[in-house]
Amino acid sequence: MLRAVLCCVLIAATAAMAWEQLENVPAQAEVDYGTHITWGKGLVWGMFPTYDAQFPETYVGFYDPGEDEWELLEEAMEDEELEHTSLTFQWLEDGVLFGIGDYDDDAYLYFYSLYNGEWDSYDIDDEEEFEIGNGACIAYQPNVNYTRQMNPVPGWIYCLPGGGSQEFWRYAIPTSLPNLALDGIYPGSGAVIADQTPLFQWGSTASPQYRLLVSTNSLFSDTVLDKVISNPEYQDSSVLVNGTYYWRTATWVSSAWSWGLTHNFELDGGWQQLQDIPGSVGTGAAMAYDGDAFGHQSIIALRGGGQEDYYEYDIVADDWDPEEDAPENVYAGTSLTTHDPTEESGLFQWAAFGGSETTDYPWYYNPYGSPHQWVLFDELDAAFPEHLGSEASMCSGQGHYLYLVVGDNHFYRLDPPAVEGGQGSRVPRSEKAQAHVVACRGGIEVEYQLPVSARIRATLHDAVGRQVGGLDAGDQQPGIHRLSWDRDSEGRKLSSGAYFVLLDVGAEQAKLKAIVR
Numbered sequence: 001m002l003r004a005v006l007c008c009v010l011i012a013a014t015a016a017m018a019w020e021q022l023e024n025v026p027a028q029a030e031v032d033y034g035t036h037i038t039w040g041k042g043l044v045w046g047m048f049p050t051y052d053a054q055f056p057e058t059y060v061g062f063y064d065p066g067e068d069e070w071e072l073l074e075e076a077m078e079d080e081e082l083e084h085t086s087l088t089f090q091w092l093e094d095g096v097l098f099g100i101g102d103y104d105d106d107a108y109l110y111f112y113s114l115y116n117g118e119w120d121s122y123d124i125d126d127e128e129e130f131e132i133g134n135g136a137c138i139a140y141q142p143n144v145n146y147t148r149q150m151n152p153v154p155g156w157i158y159c160l161p162g163g164g165s166q167e168f169w170r171y172a173i174p175t176s177l178p179n180l181a182l183d184g185i186y187p188g189s190g191a192v193i194a195d196q197t198p199l200f201q202w203g204s205t206a207s208p209q210y211r212l213l214v215s216t217n218s219l220f221s222d223t224v225l226d227k228v229i230s231n232p233e234y235q236d237s238s239v240l241v242n243g244t245y246y247w248r249t250a251t252w253v254s255s256a257w258s259w260g261l262t263h264n265f266e267l268d269g270g271w272q273q274l275q276d277i278p279g280s281v282g283t284g285a286a287m288a289y290d291g292d293a294f295g296h297q298s299i300i301a302l303r304g305g306g307q308e309d310y311y312e313y314d315i316v317a318d319d320w321d322p323e324e325d326a327p328e329n330v331y332a333g334t335s336l337t338t339h340d341p342t343e344e345s346g347l348f349q350w351a352a353f354g355g356s357e358t359t360d361y362p363w364y365y366n367p368y369g370s371p372h373q374w375v376l377f378d379e380l381d382a383a384f385p386e387h388l389g390s391e392a393s394m395c396s397g398q399g400h401y402l403y404l405v406v407g408d409n410h411f412y413r414l415d416p417p418a419v420e421g422g423q424g425s426r427v428p429r430s431e432k433a434q435a436h437v438v439a440c441r442g443g444i445e446v447e448y449q450l451p452v453s454a455r456i457r458a459t460l461h462d463a464v465g466r467q468v469g470g471l472d473a474g475d476q477q478p479g480i481h482r483l484s485w486d487r488d489s490e491g492r493k494l495s496s497g498a499y500f501v502l503l504d505v506g507a508e509q510a511k512l513k514a515i516v517r
Helices: none
Strands: 002-008 037-040 043-047 058-064 069-072 084-092 096-103 106-113 118-125 138-141 157-160 169-172 191-193 199-201 211-217 221-230 233-235 243-253 256-259 263-267 270-273 286-291 298-302 310-314 319-322 335-337 349-352 362-365 373-377 393-396 402-405 411-414 432-438 442-450 455-461 467-476 479-486 497-505 508-515
Touching: 037 084, 037 402, 043 084, 043 096, 043 319, 043 402, 058 096, 084 157, 096 138, 138 286, 138 298, 157 286, 199 402, 256 455, 286 349, 286 479, 298 335, 349 442, 432 497, 432 508, 442 497, 455 479
Parallel strands: 037 393, 084 138, 191 263, 286 335, 335 393
Antiparallel strands: 002 479, 037 043, 043 058, 058 069, 084 096, 096 106, 106 118, 138 157, 157 169, 169 270, 199 233, 211 221, 211 243, 243 256, 243 263, 286 298, 298 310, 310 319, 335 349, 349 362, 362 373, 393 402, 402 411, 432 442, 442 479, 455 467, 455 497, 497 508
């Protein structure tokens, strides 16, 4: 059945308070250089390398603010002393934690899915042209077109490999959802995909033989695949390079091939090298995603190595622009964070500068001032509770909280007072309604935030577009709401597979993908 649930409606400012000490980080030895925390799906996630001879492990876990406790992930990086680590969170689909690290002289991209609770890894320097070193850092960019039916790419991971290099790379994340075959066709015309070994599917005509042609041009003069098969689907083991592809299939009729329509899709997968950052990247470098502070999607970066350089990368233009230099030299323990993962207004970019006795307070960068400038956040009770060493890390959380890890595995939270310019206003970043699928088992749950009152209607569709559920929730007040399904309109339990939710929010419509297993 379909249910409308109201939750978390109260989003109110609270009084300013000093850094509050929370439960210690649950590593079995003191965390050291390479510690990182990030925010995702209502939790603080942490990667904690420890170099104690008795416990040479890298611990990974999450902190639940509601329960006020940490929990370690099972089988994370057991017995692995990772170096050159960094962490970020992909908050679309079911949510995936991404990390990088160098283990036994090999660079890996690690990823942990919240849906199935499993780890996987990708050997970066085994397949690609770059290695990671001191100052390596990553950041996640969500795909703003993800809710469109033909764009199942949940986003990209950006990487500065560090180690004195100026290189800058991007990894396109393949969807974790099953293929959506529209009218039996996948990839459909106009689709953008990230899977470099795609499964081609086409509607069956009960033919004993099919022929599949894939080319880089519509005349099929440059053939990539030419296969004769007995089933109406095919997946090749060879990796396709990125670019535009055209494909068609034929059936064997009267001793000749009878060709069907031509389809085209764009492949944007794997690692791609982008414009170099100006200047080499070294120890203490930090990077974050910013959705709108510069009027477009950006990656912001401090390049570390004791340098004060601060840059903004225009994602669309593939170009780095220098911003106002940081107020401190950038050493190990420096972190950079925005509020984008919380979907709240994030006018400013927060930074904690490690390794210096003079950085007693957090700083924020104001891109709306004239000129753009760094501002010392020396408000009452905002001083860091301890000196920031090489193991320090800071991130933003829901409600504009700042979370901080420092030496001796100490973990703190600050509810900063309002900052001139709107940082403390606690309102959605956009005046549009925000909606996403919440990770859940045995059904589908959608969470959405309304900036103003609106009438809410929703329909649930299976992978081929048939409506299997619906609801008119009526008028709802501003705040965060949820809809959930565990049965279809006939009362049958939802079967496993891919589904689409069409959510009408007043005059707007969102299309969300979900999977039931």
